[in-house]
Amino acid sequence: MSTLKKILIALLVILVLAAIVIWWLSRGEPADYSLEETTGTDPVLAEPDAQLIPTVQVAEPIGWPDGAAPQAAEGLVVNRFAEGLDHPRVIYAMPNGDVLVTLTRAPESEVAGGWLTNLVASILFSEAGSAGPSPNQLVLLRDTDQDGVADERHVLREDNLDSPSGIAWGDGNLYIANHDELLRFDYELGANRVTGEPEKLADLPPAGNHWMRNIILSEDGQYLYIAVGSASNIGEGGMDIEENRAAIHELNLETGSARLFGAGLRNPNGLAFNPWSGELWVTVNERDMLGSDLVPDYMSNVPIGVHYGWPWVYYNDIVDERVEAPMPRYLTEYTRTPQYALGAHVAALGMVFTEEGTTMGENFGQGAFIARHGSWNRIPPSGYDVVFVEFDDRGNPVGEPRQVLAPFLTGDGKTYGRPTWVEWDQTGALLVSDDTGNIIWRVTAPGAAGAAAIERNSGERLPPRRELTDDPSRAFEDGAIDPSQIM
Numbered sequence: 001m002s003t004l005k006k007i008l009i010a011l012l013v014i015l016v017l018a019a020i021v022i023w024w025l026s027r028g029e030p031a032d033y034s035l036e037e038t039t040g041t042d043p044v045l046a047e048p049d050a051q052l053i054p055t056v057q058v059a060e061p062i063g064w065p066d067g068a069a070p071q072a073a074e075g076l077v078v079n080r081f082a083e084g085l086d087h088p089r090v091i092y093a094m095p096n097g098d099v100l101v102t103l104t105r106a107p108e109s110e111v112a113g114g115w116l117t118n119l120v121a122s123i124l125f126s127e128a129g130s131a132g133p134s135p136n137q138l139v140l141l142r143d144t145d146q147d148g149v150a151d152e153r154h155v156l157r158e159d160n161l162d163s164p165s166g167i168a169w170g171d172g173n174l175y176i177a178n179h180d181e182l183l184r185f186d187y188e189l190g191a192n193r194v195t196g197e198p199e200k201l202a203d204l205p206p207a208g209n210h211w212m213r214n215i216i217l218s219e220d221g222q223y224l225y226i227a228v229g230s231a232s233n234i235g236e237g238g239m240d241i242e243e244n245r246a247a248i249h250e251l252n253l254e255t256g257s258a259r260l261f262g263a264g265l266r267n268p269n270g271l272a273f274n275p276w277s278g279e280l281w282v283t284v285n286e287r288d289m290l291g292s293d294l295v296p297d298y299m300s301n302v303p304i305g306v307h308y309g310w311p312w313v314y315y316n317d318i319v320d321e322r323v324e325a326p327m328p329r330y331l332t333e334y335t336r337t338p339q340y341a342l343g344a345h346v347a348a349l350g351m352v353f354t355e356e357g358t359t360m361g362e363n364f365g366q367g368a369f370i371a372r373h374g375s376w377n378r379i380p381p382s383g384y385d386v387v388f389v390e391f392d393d394r395g396n397p398v399g400e401p402r403q404v405l406a407p408f409l410t411g412d413g414k415t416y417g418r419p420t421w422v423e424w425d426q427t428g429a430l431l432v433s434d435d436t437g438n439i440i441w442r443v444t445a446p447g448a449a450g451a452a453a454i455e456r457n458s459g460e461r462l463p464p465r466r467e468l469t470d471d472p473s474r475a476f477e478d479g480a481i482d483p484s485q486i487m
Contacts, residue, residue, distance in 0.1 A: 029055055030379040031292035035343045038296045040400055043341035045315055049291035050322055058376045059384065059415035061436035068416065071406040072443055075361045078405065081143070081431055081442035082150040086135040088433040088440055090214065090350070090421050092167035096189045097426030098142050100156065100167050101433065101440065103135040106211045107163040107179050136161040138176065140192065141440070146427055148442050157185070157194040163207075166215035168224065175224060177213035180206035182226060182251070202258065204228060205245050209267075210285075216271040224251045225280060229267035233288050235311040239325045246310050248282065248302055264308035264335065270299075270351030270370065270421075275454040276395025279303065283348040283370060284338070286314060289322075292378045297348045298338035299370065299389070299397070309335040340397040345375035346383030350421030350433070353391075356453035359428035360388075360404075361445030366454060367391045369404060369430060371419040384408045386419050386432055386443075395457060404443060405432065 029049060037044040072078040082088075085103055092100045138161060142152035157176075166177035174187035174194060183198040201224075204213055210229025217224055230246040231237060248268055250261040262268075267285035274281050280302040286295035287310070295314045312327040313319050316337040319327075342348045350371040354360070360369075367390040372383035385408070387401035408416045417437025425431050428451070429444035 029291055031344070033293050033344075035346070035382045036400060038293060038344040039341050041340055041397065043296050044293070045296075045318065046291060046293035048294055048318075048320070051289045051291065054289045055292055055377050055379055057379050057381055057413075059374060059381055059409055059413060061417060062410070062414045064416045064437050064439065070408055070416075070419075070441065073363065073402070073404055073406075075363055075445050075448075076404065076443055077446055078441050078443045079148055081148065081425070081440045082141050082153065083439045085139065085438050085440065086137070087435045087438065088139075088420070089212070089435055090165050090167055091423040091431050091433050091440065092169070093423050093425060093431075094169060094189060097146075098140055098190070099150070099423070099425060099431065099440075100169075101139050101141065102161075102164045102167060102176075103137040103139055104161075104164050105132060105134040107134060107207050134163045136164065138164060138167075138194065143425070148425075148427070148429065148444070150440075154192040156187075156192070160198050163211055165212040166226070168215050168217045170217050170221045175201075175215055175217070177204065177215045177226060179211045179213060180204050182213075182215070182224075201253075201256070202226075202251060205231070205243070207231075208241075208245065209233065212269065214269055214271050216273070216280075219273060219278065222252065222254055224253055225249070225261060225271055226251065227265075227268040227271055227282065229269075229285075230310065232311075234320060234323050235325050242311075248280070261304055262302040262306045262308070264306075264310045265302075266310040269349045272351050272353050272368070274301065274391075274395050275353050275355070276391065276393070276457050277301075278456060279395075281351070281353075281368075283342065283351050284308070285347055287311070287320065288345070288377055290320075293344050296341035296344045297346050297372075298341050299348065299351060299368065300336070300339040303336075306336050307331070307334060308338065340389060342370060342372065342387075342389075342401065343382050345378040347373035347375060348383075349373045349419075350423070352422050352424060352430075354451050354454065355424055355428075357428045357450035358424055358430070359444045359448045359450055360430060361448040364388045364402070364404065364445075365390065365451070368397070369422050370401075371422050371432060373420055374408075374415065374418050381407075381409065384415055384418060386422065386430075404430070405441070408434070408437070 033044050069078050088101045090102045138157040140154040140156050141150035143150050163179040168175040174185045176183050182202045185194050185198050187194050208231030214227045226249045231241045248262040251258045265284050268282045270283040283299045285297050311323045317332040354366045374384035375382045386405040389397050417434035420435045421433040423431045429442050432441040
């Protein structure tokens, strides 16, 4: 045998061995726990399994066959409110019943982590049906006869839009969040075009690993809250590029002043006000590459000044040993525990609370409805559905999530679509955007009476404690302190 032939055989053996090693490293580790075990108020938190190569299992979107629809829970029906839309994401209902939706994709940009991360990200975007140029359109859908199907469609705006997502309206002002700026337009209800030049209210940290920028107006219309996701998974690109990211900002619309409202939120998305307390709540996508069971995405409240730990810790005090950036002193002393886990890697996005007049029936009473966009890094896949989480009379989540729309998965590694956002229409039905199915679904319980208004909790404030007469830590023990000793 010639020397050249021996060399070629040796190279072939090396290539085969390398292929086996790459396959072994990239095959991923299946979940040890069920999705249900990683949800709720007390989720199972597995031992972290740091991964050099992430577990990857992306369900390929194939679109919905003609006449097909997601499977709705018992007592509910679903129909196509609008279809033929180009990647619809955020839905926003106007006071007159018009429905606005942003048609959008990620901007062309690099993500943190270097060339390999960008290569993997581009492959994942393509497989998940999110690749391609952004349509950059704001569209109005109108159901003039309230039959549950939009019969008018108007492109409200295309100019000045750059990967737009968040929408809000109040007192003649339409607010749109591009990936890198917050704009305000003059817009009167019922108009079929948004004309005139916008006013830039603020620059936003551009793109990054998480490019959507959801917004919500305060109930009095004075403040606007803006959710900005991180530029990386765990700060691997350095913390300088994470300035003002992984956070929710508050903008005073009267004075133009802004402040950091909540931090340590890797990728905050759905913003909604808890009707029992008036407090801001948010859905959050947690970190990746710790295995199929970690870390559960969640929804939680956002009191002013809150910190949820990203990137250094998760779920209050579990330190992520992969993070190289120095941890702030005493971080775990004030990091907040998420209120409710929505499941590992489900990619929770849009969220709405029950409102007066909503028609989802007795099985879906008072609580929150959440679109779980679907995992790309869990075996088996999770999410790809819409769920309901019940809240008690004090405004706290209880029990396990209940499916409103079953997973859009086909069962053979593909998916018909991916639920993205949720909103109420003028009849009290739930609208669900499906960005890869290019459809907005409408879900309701036929004949159901409209839900009653949720009464805002109120009560007298506790009097201040003027002096310490006991061990302060015992104030948190049931019955540890006689109420007569507070003053």
